[in-house]
Amino acid sequence: MGLLDKLVARVTPVPPWAGFFTAEEYARFVALLRPALEKHGLPSDPGALMGGVLPAKIGTTESALGLGPIARRCNGLLPDRWAATIDEHLDRALESHEQTIKRLAGDFEAARPFLKVQLMSEGGRRPDWEEGLNYRRFAPGVLAVLNYDLPTVVHSVPAADVRGWGLPLSELFEVATQNVRQDPTPVDRESIVFAGTRVEQLSGDGYFVCSQALWLDEQRDQGAGHGLLLAVPSRHLVLFKAIDGPGALSAIDPLSQLAHRLYATVPGPVSSEVFWLRGASAVHIPVVRTEDAAQVLVPPELSALLAEPGSAS
DSSP, rough: OOOHOOOOOOOSSOOOGGTTTOHHHHHHHHHHHHHHHHHTTTSSHHHHHHHHHEEEEEETTEEEEEHHHHHHHTTSSSSGGGHHHHHHHHHHHTHHHHHHHHHHTTHHHHHHEEEEEEEEEGGGGOTTTTTTTEEEEEEETEEEEEEEESSSSSSEHHHHHHHHHHOOOOHHHHHEEEEEEOOSSSOEEEEEETTEEEEEEEEOOSTTTGGGGGGGGGGOOOTTTTTTTEEEEEETEEEEEOSGGGGGGHHHHHHHHHHHHHHHHSSSOOOOOOEEEEEEEEEOOOOOOOOOOOOOOOEEEHHHHHSSSTOOO
């Protein structure tokens, strides 16, 4: 970075949408971004950039372009690749998503970086989805769906596209899962207490926070050999607690209450239910409520597991 760039970096604040950059990195990014925006006929003045969203025509429709995704892509690359990445991103971002999907349908390698898996409510299943082709069941009422994560929209991958690629869903899910795991969009983890029970929470603005549940059991705390209690009330939230002994079952009712509350109030609802997650399998744990009490129907397999000698108390 030259002397002028360093001086600019000292006086240019880093906006929240690019908060992962240092001041110098942001100044370098903006120095490359502004001429690319001008080339594409987009506003490039400092005030517009600070807001992070620019008015833009996507295809033939008046819309908006977020700068955060461009910055996140550059953040994961060496600086000498930023200019080409910015230009390519703008080319694609200003293409209508219908045009983009049509292009990706015929070229799996072009589609590869856009594939992501998302947990969704079964109630949102579309007529053209086909189980085993563009989605699979993660848990009762919850589907793991193959999506295109495009610059301006998240769109489920049509079953016809998958047929055209001729690849098994397992291979596509592996690609889509790795893309989510490598996404630099922040996911916050914190311990929260609800109704006297401590649970772990993952949260974020991204549409794929919920997908963390797919590999959450890999990261469980040592000693939680019986899996996790899990709730996915929204695409932006995951709640969980390690089952480190029979005492953990007392958390099911509070977790159920919290999941129901968040499911009803947070955007992007997925499920209000509680599950037992062990490996890649998620088993429903029903909670039956009356005016006076709640009955937790613990799966027999989990009860037997916790009754084995050696289970922590």
